[in-house]
Amino acid sequence: MKTTQMLQTYPAEINLDRDLLARVIDALVECSQSCSACADACLSEDMVADLRKCIRTNLDCADSCATTARILSRHTGYDANITRAHLQACIAACRACGDECAQHAQMHEHCRICAEACRTCEAACTELLNAIG
Amino acid sequence: MKTTQMLQTYPAEINLDRDLLARVIDALVECSQSCSACADACLSEDMVADLRKCIRTNLDCADSCATTARILSRHTGYDANITRAHLQACIAACRACGDECAQHAQMHEHCRICAEACRTCEAACTELLNAIG
Amino acid sequence: MKTTQMLQTYPAEINLDRDLLARVIDALVECSQSCSACADACLSEDMVADLRKCIRTNLDCADSCATTARILSRHTGYDANITRAHLQACIAACRACGDECAQHAQMHEHCRICAEACRTCEAACTELLNAIG
Amino acid sequence: MKTTQMLQTYPAEINLDRDLLARVIDALVECSQSCSACADACLSEDMVADLRKCIRTNLDCADSCATTARILSRHTGYDANITRAHLQACIAACRACGDECAQHAQMHEHCRICAEACRTCEAACTELLNAIG
Numbered sequence: 001m002k003t004t005q006m007l008q009t010y011p012a013e014i015n016l017d018r019d020l021l022a023r024v025i026d027a028l029v030e031c032s033q034s035c036s037a038c039a040d041a042c043l044s045e046d047m048v049a050d051l052r053k054c055i056r057t058n059l060d061c062a063d064s065c066a067t068t069a070r071i072l073s074r075h076t077g078y079d080a081n082i083t084r085a086h087l088q089a090c091i092a093a094c095r096a097c098g099d100e101c102a103q104h105a106q107m108h109e110h111c112r113i114c115a116e117a118c119r120t121c122e123a124a125c126t127e128l129l130n131a132i133g
Numbered sequence: 134m135k136t137t138q139m140l141q142t143y144p145a146e147i148n149l150d151r152d153l154l155a156r157v158i159d160a161l162v163e164c165s166q167s168c169s170a171c172a173d174a175c176l177s178e179d180m181v182a183d184l185r186k187c188i189r190t191n192l193d194c195a196d197s198c199a200t201t202a203r204i205l206s207r208h209t210g211y212d213a214n215i216t217r218a219h220l221q222a223c224i225a226a227c228r229a230c231g232d233e234c235a236q237h238a239q240m241h242e243h244c245r246i247c248a249e250a251c252r253t254c255e256a257a258c259t260e261l262l263n264a265i266g
Numbered sequence: 267m268k269t270t271q272m273l274q275t276y277p278a279e280i281n282l283d284r285d286l287l288a289r290v291i292d293a294l295v296e297c298s299q300s301c302s303a304c305a306d307a308c309l310s311e312d313m314v315a316d317l318r319k320c321i322r323t324n325l326d327c328a329d330s331c332a333t334t335a336r337i338l339s340r341h342t343g344y345d346a347n348i349t350r351a352h353l354q355a356c357i358a359a360c361r362a363c364g365d366e367c368a369q370h371a372q373m374h375e376h377c378r379i380c381a382e383a384c385r386t387c388e389a390a391c392t393e394l395l396n397a398i399g
Numbered sequence: 400m401k402t403t404q405m406l407q408t409y410p411a412e413i414n415l416d417r418d419l420l421a422r423v424i425d426a427l428v429e430c431s432q433s434c435s436a437c438a439d440a441c442l443s444e445d446m447v448a449d450l451r452k453c454i455r456t457n458l459d460c461a462d463s464c465a466t467t468a469r470i471l472s473r474h475t476g477y478d479a480n481i482t483r484a485h486l487q488a489c490i491a492a493c494r495a496c497g498d499e500c501a502q503h504a505q506m507h508e509h510c511r512i513c514a515e516a517c518r519t520c521e522a523a524c525t526e527l528l529n530a531i532g
Contacts, residue, residue, distance in 0.1 A: 001400075002429060002513075003432060006432070006512060009440065009507070009509040012443040029432055030400050033400065033402060033424065033472060036468075036469050037409070038405065039325075040322065041409050043318050043321060043475045044409065044410050048315050049315065052210055052309050053209065055209075063199075064204075066196075069432065071193050074439040075439060076443045077186030079193075079229050085222040085225035088222065089218040092217075092219075095214075096215050108408070108410075113405060134267075136303070138379050139300055139303035140303070142375035144311055162267075166268070166272070166291065169340070170272035170273070170339045171272065173276070173339060173341060173455065176342045176451050177278040177451065178277055181447055182448065185442050188442060189442065199332065203328075207302070243275040246271045247272070322473050322476040326470050329466040330470075330481075332462075333463060333466040337463075342451050342452065342455045343451055345456065347491050348459055348463075351487055351490075354484055355485045358480050359481055359484070359485075362480060
């Protein structure tokens with residue numbers, strides 16, 4: 001990922017710590033990809049009928065992380081209210097998806113890996129939310 | 134839009150009022166399209182340098198509405214926490230974008246129309262958020 | 267949808283017919299929403315295991331239509347190659363999804379309605395593709 | 400990125416080479432983030448009026464790469480026509496965006512880095528397209 005390089009070459013001020021920001025964006029992008037892949041892996045499992053909630057939460061989390069990554073990639077005309085509210089929403093999605101995937105982690109490796117991505121992303125978003133105040 | 138028809142043929146229960154839900158989804162989809170178009174219209178204005186914040190907020194609002202529309206289009210494995218947090222985030226985006234576009238409404242018709250879409254969407258999301266409680 | 271109004275207030279030239287463009291964008295937005303909803307409706311069916319391909323194709327088509335709607339909502343710095351290639355990709359997605367949903371149309375009303383949205387969208391995109399040449 | 404791990408734990412067959420697939424998905428995700436960031440960096444430049452086409456092409460490329468990354472992250476109910484058409488569309492977007500950013504590469508570091516991401520992504524997508532045949 002070129003996230004750090006892109007942040008370093010942004011031509012104006014950024015109110016937030018660029019290292020933290022890069023780490024959060026990368027976690028979001030990784031979580032979004034993992035959730036898209038996990039939804040599809042669940043869809044191919046024999047026991048797909050038991051994984052409906054997992055698939056749905058994966059899809060929500062993939063969309064939420066993608067949108068939050070984009071919002072955090074923009075610094076022009078920064079509005080803390082927008083950033084804060086989307087971090088909170090994304091934390092809710094990551095927590096729900098991490099919890100759901102964790103329940104299937106022993107049975108499905110893709111759920112175990114995806115739960116990890118959700119936990120990492122939730123922690124990174126929470127750290128940034130606290131930094132914004 | 135076939136939103137109402139799709140909601141009526143969903144094969145399981147939906148915890149929320151289907152008419153309200155259809156209205157909110159349609160408002161989100163309309164707002165997302167208007168914001169994408171407004172960002173691009175601003176980008177073509179002679180005074181683009183004065184519309185930077187408007188373009189940025191349009192892009193955020195377009196993404197936020199698109200994600201929220203998708204989340205509200207899913208009912209399987211419903212999780213009120215996810216829905217609530219994304220409605221709140223989307224309300225923040227619509228309010229910021231509506232405020233920003235309203236400032237340029239007398240000068241740019243596309244901003245006037247887009248502000249309208251943002252206000253309608255903010256109101257619809259707020260109504261649904263109150264209904265969820 | 268405010269698609270027509272947004273197109274009419276775009277401040278520069280648009281190389282394509284605005285009425286056709288509005289019709290295509292609206293068809294794309296409708297198809298994207300229908301496909302998201304159909305994926306979720308399929309996920310709640312008892313026979314979800316028989317609907318795996320339908321869910322997957324719905325998700326692809328929802329993403330493809332959303333991206334194409336955004337590209338067609340931008341007119342600044344128009345590049346016919348980008349527009350053409352994305353219309354072609356979207357036509358492939360709508361055709362595959364329409365075919366897949368049509369196979370379940372007699373059993374599932376949501377698939378019947380979604381197939382309709384896909385066919386309408388495929389036809390609209392094809393018309394625009396021919397107009398671009 | 401956990402792309403390789405997610406591909407390795409997918410429970411069914413994948414018709415394509417998993418290493419190549421992981422490389423392409425990662426390139427798409429990186430390019431999408433770089434393009435979102437470059438659009439915003441261009442928007443903050445003093446000479447924003449000269450960067451309109453660059454911003455627009457960045458936004459198209461960001462959307463196209465995001466959609467293609469999702470399609471390639473799904474393997475259930477694989478349809479080569481959908482994959483092929485979206486790779487072709489994405490190649491068109493990456494080429495246009497790489498060309499546009501390359502024109503500003505000496506003046507704007509973010510354009511130079513983004514052009515690199517676009518070239519890498521275009522090459523990766525082309526390699527996969529050739530592998531599919």
